[in-house]
Amino acid sequence: MKFLNKNQKILVLGIIAKFFRRYCFGIKMDVDYLIKHGPGLTWMDIKKAGNNFITPRAGKAVEIQALWYNALNIMHIFSNILGENNDFMELKKKVKDNFIKKFTDYYDVIEPKDVTIRPNLIFLVSLDFSMLNSDMQKKIVTYLETNLLTKTGLRTLSKNSPQYFGNFLGWHDKDIAYHNGCIWPWLTGEFVRSFLKIKKHKKKWRMYAYENFISRLLNPEIQQCVGYAPEIFDGDEPHAPNGCVSQAWNTAEILRTYVEDIMFIRPKYEHSLVKVIV
Numbered sequence: 001m002k003f004l005n006k007n008q009k010i011l012v013l014g015i016i017a018k019f020f021r022r023y024c025f026g027i028k029m030d031v032d033y034l035i036k037h038g039p040g041l042t043w044m045d046i047k048k049a050g051n052n053f054i055t056p057r058a059g060k061a062v063e064i065q066a067l068w069y070n071a072l073n074i075m076h077i078f079s080n081i082l083g084e085n086n087d088f089m090e091l092k093k094k095v096k097d098n099f100i101k102k103f104t105d106y107y108d109v110i111e112p113k114d115v116t117i118r119p120n121l122i123f124l125v126s127l128d129f130s131m132l133n134s135d136m137q138k139k140i141v142t143y144l145e146t147n148l149l150t151k152t153g154l155r156t157l158s159k160n161s162p163q164y165f166g167n168f169l170g171w172h173d174k175d176i177a178y179h180n181g182c183i184w185p186w187l188t189g190e191f192v193r194s195f196l197k198i199k200k201h202k203k204k205w206r207m208y209a210y211e212n213f214i215s216r217l218l219n220p221e222i223q224q225c226v227g228y229a230p231e232i233f234d235g236d237e238p239h240a241p242n243g244c245v246s247q248a249w250n251t252a253e254i255l256r257t258y259v260e261d262i263m264f265i266r267p268k269y270e271h272s273l274v275k276v277i278v
Helices: 006-018 062-081 088-102 119-126 134-147 186-198 203-218 248-262 270-277
Strands: none
Touching (some): 062 119, 119 186, 134 186, 186 203
C-alpha cells in the first residue's frame, strides 16, 4: 500500500483546498458543499465567438458532483492509510446528503435545475463511490438505456429534444452537433461499467454487455483508423464515424472496460481499498 506518501497527500489536499474558496472561472464549493462552476467548464465545452457556449451547463453539473464525492472518498482512504485524522468523512456525508436532497429528478444540472436528457447521469453510477442507493442506480441505467443508447454508444442528447442534431456534418455548424446528438465512444465504457455494476458482474451479463455494447466498436469495419476508436459517431443511424479518425480517450476507455468490466480483471488493490473505507 506504499503508493502515497505525505508530500503527495499535501499536494492533493492543496488541490481540494482550492474549492473551499473561489477559484478560477467561478469554481468553488458552495454553501451546500456541492461544487459550483461557470459555463463551458465540463467536457461539453464547445465555445463560439466571445463567451457563447453551445452547452454552457453553468451551475452544478451532475457529473461534477459525482466526481467531487468520489474524490472525497478517495482522500478519506488515503488519510486512513497514512494513519492521519481527517475531516473527509464529515464532508463527504454533507455532500451526499445535500445532493440527494436536491436530486429529485434526472437532472443534467442540479442548480439551476435542468432535466435535459444527457448521458452525464452515468457518472452517478459508474464511479467507485456513488451517492445513490442501488435502486436509484438501476433506474438511471435503465433511463439512459431507454433514452440514449445506440449500437455505438450513448447519444449526447435525446432525439426528442428540439436541440438535437442527428448528424455531425450538414447544413448546420458542426460544432452545434458535437454535444447535441453525436455519440462519444468513451461514454460506452462508463455505461458498461454501470450496467455490469448493477448486474453484479455476473458472467451472462458480461457476455451480454460485450455482444450488445462493445463488440461493434471493436469491429474494424466501422473504424476510420484500424485499431482505434473515432472521435464521434452520428447520432442518427447508421451512426457513421466522424471527427478525427483516432482519439485516445475513446480508444483507452473501450479497452479499459473490456479488460476490467467484461473480462473482469480488476485493479490490484481494489478490495484492499474498499476495506479501508468501510
